[in-house]
Amino acid sequence: MARTAAKKVSNVFVWILMGLLFVALAGFGIGSFNGGASRVGSVGDVEITAEDYFRALNNEINAQIAQTGQAVSFAQIRARGIDAQVLAGLTARAALSHESAEMGISVGDAEVARQISQIAAFQNTAGQFDRNTYEFVLQQQGSSPRDFEEDTREDVARALLQTAVIGGLTPNEIFAETIAAYQAETRDFTRLAVTEGDLPTPIAEPTDAELEAYYEEFPERFTRPEARRITYAWITPSAIMDDVEIDEVALQELYNDRIDEYVQPERRLLERLIFGSDAEVEAALAAIAAEETDFDTLVEDRDLTLEDVDMGVIAADDLSDAAAAIIFSDDESELLGPVPTPLGPALFRVNAVLQASEVPFEDARDDLSAELAQESARRAIDDMREELDDLLASGATLEEMGADTAMTLGTIDYTPASEEGIAAYDNFRDAARAVEQSDFPELLDLSDGGLFALRLDEIVPPSLPPLAEIEGDVADAWQATALREAVADRAAQLVAQLAQGATLEELGDTSEERLIRRQDLLPDLPATTVAQVFQLDAPGDVVMIPGPEAAHIVRLDAINSGVRNAPDTSVILAIMNQTIAQSMATDIFEAYGQALQADAGITTNQGVINSVHASFP
Structure with missing residues (x-):
């Protein structure tokens, strides 16, 4: 069971992906490969067609894209050895099909129909199998009901064989207990x-x-890493906002629009528990006073949580007149009740008293001015975009952009550790990593509404500065x-x-x-x-x-030592038992599959394999 991490990943990929039912892979491809059924290889009497191999590779590429959210090329798939893993998985699948046929394991039409009817892709909005949807989906995927049903029949037969081989495996409890004791110590x-x-x-x-x-x-401690020497021109809202004129009327209007932020009434941070009658509220208050219970316990007794009774920050206008009169006339008490509410008498807990506050226009003016100036600067930069874009397209250099426009010229020896100035922007960092010396500068966006363009001047190799310099x-x-x-x-x-x-x-x-x-x-x-x-x-x-x-x-x-019945130890034991059982099943099933392949005999056609590879861009 002791294997390298890479070996384990390969095992899991091959025997889970190809051994555990494999219904999705069998039924959903993207059409035939060159319209034929050229053989990639075979195990015994079971063929592995070029179409099977192409479909499996394409599905793996799509899965990688879905997982990472980034485009994945076939060259990357091959560099990771995934093509070999996919072929090994198809070979394992073929070996199981061969053995199932040899043993006479077959599945009836009723079971095939049941399996297919449970596939969500073939169901209507009511969750029922729809024959028209079934045929349409298969047609879109370049398959037919007959082929898909035969694949499903083989998948279920393989699953039955797999269950017979590894079903009921129970690891010795001493394994998990030894590991759990080690972890819980x-x-x-x-x-x-x-x-x-x-x-x-x-x-x-x-x-x-x-x-x-x-x-x-220790020269390595002071050697500067390889850097990309970059010239750039940029403009940001903060760089030009001081030159933007602020309209006093607009400033006052913005303050008025935000008046709820600057002028706030007295508020309370409240929790509310509703009762059936005033008598019940008074009884609860008496029990709390006698230290027989507390507010939290009363909430739990109702099968509620504190989140259920939390009202948040409440002003007097948010309550009825009667409730507001009781709650906002008392600045000392933590518990108040009975308080009338539309839902019945309630007990309120006051967690905080927030005094009324007011920020006059004069005090808010600087913040509002900065906000308006920032927004105006962003609009001004957006208005410049077309002119700047045209200049770059007509061949203007970055030096000319810095001299003749509002953009500022700069240079940087960029490394992954660079964080100051323009290197603080993710957009610039991405562009700096990707730019090549043959690229022409183009106008790109910064996250704050600014614009920049850059040019790679040279790659600066690692260098050790003179001692006097550092x-x-x-x-x-x-x-x-x-x-x-x-x-x-x-x-x-x-x-x-x-x-x-x-x-x-x-x-x-x-x-x-x-x-x-x-x-x-x-x-x-x-x-x-x-x-x-x-x-x-x-x-x-x-x-x-x-x-x-x-x-x-x-x-x-x-x-x-770890306590055997402690909650943490029990969780570790459960996880260990499950992991060991899965590992044993993987190892046994792998050995069984290898034996099947050796017994049945494997053939491969490298020419067809290369032809499939060549079909990917």
């Missing part, structure tokens, strides 16, 4: 962080000789390395003291971590901490874990 440990402040002497500034040596020892970066890297080594050395000295009888608590301030699982991540500790803790054999064992700014001394305090 937790550990307790105590840790001591050794930081720069714990060093006997501070780290000195590096000398010129040390910087030179560090620079020469001395600060080298000094920072030297300091980081020196700190990491110094705290690790100091931590090692403390571990030696532990070996001589000292306790971890005597060496400094410690922290405890309890019930840590193998899959837990501890954000304040090095990424390897949990893994290294689980490599310790017994309580009392110690490990030193270096980190960039601190080294950590970790002492294992306890190993806690």
Whole structure:
């Protein structure tokens, strides 16, 4: 059962896709291949036609497109080895068909009809099988009822054979229990962080000789990656919005339109629970006062949730006059009732009181002006689009666009790490990755309504800048390395003291971590901490874990076995049992299929296979 991930993916593809019923693939293709039935190969007496192979490849391409949302070429399919997997799947399917025929396994017309009637593509809007739809869909897919029904008959027969081979497999429970125990185990440990402040002497500034040596020892740390040197011209709303004139009338109208945002009445954040009578509300209030229940419990007793009773932010105008008078006249009480509502007397819980607020026009003016200016700038850029497009189409260079239009000229050595300026826009980043030196600049959109055009000038190879140019970066890297080594050395000295009888608590301030699982991540500790803790054999064992700014001394305090009936362990056991059963079924069915193919004999026609491949663009 131990296989590489790639092998497992192949197994799953072949034996699930081709062994488990395969109805969809058998019935839905895109027409015949060159109008004939040339053989790609055969297993025993069962042929694999070129049409079968073409249909399966085409379906796989469509599935890849549906999964990724991107176009997938046949060349990409071949590069991933999917064509070989598809052919292997068809071969497996043919082997099962051959064996089914040899064993005399057949399916009657009634079962074939039942299987087909359950396919949604052949049903009408009422969910019933429709003969006209059935024939139309098959015609559109280049198939016929006779062919599809025969394929379905073979699919069901193969499924019966598969069930006979792998049905009823039950893995030994010890497998799942062993894995579950491993996963559910937790550990307790105590840790001591050794930081720069714990060093006997501070780290000195590096000398010129040390910087030179560090620079020469680690050139890869300072080598700039390959870059795409790009010239661009761009214009954005924020770049021209200061030049846009703001109409005061439009500004006042916008404020008036947004008046509900700027002038808000007093409001309450409310929850409401309806009762059958005032007496029931009063009884509920009395029980709460006597600490016999609370509002949350009352809600649960009605089989409701807090979301069901949440009213959100409510103003007085949102309530009846009588309810508003009770709720908005009390700023102190959390629970109010009985309160009359159209649904009956209610108990209200006030979660927050939001005082009335008003933002005058003068205070809102700057924000409103910026919004109007931004919108006006976007419209102005949109008005420029045709003129800018025409200039580029007529051969204007980006330098001319920067000099003669409102666009700004710039250059960038673009790398995947570039994020500043125009490189902050996803549209530019996509274009920068795709542009070639032979491409002519074209006008493209930015997400904020701006426009840009770009040109690839050259590919700049990776380069190591002179030390003088990056001395600060080298000094920072030297300091980081020196700190990491110094705290690790100091931590090692403390571990030696532990070996001589000292306790971890005597060496400094410690922290405890309890019930840590193998899959837990501890954000304040090095990424390897949990893994290294689980490599310790017994309580009392110690490990030193270096980190960039601190080294950590970790002492294992306890190993806690997983509880067999705990909810988490039960879930793991169920998942493990299912996974092991599926893995066993896959392995057994694969071995069975290989035996069938070896016994029946496989033939392939590479010429026909190549012809099918050549039919894809």
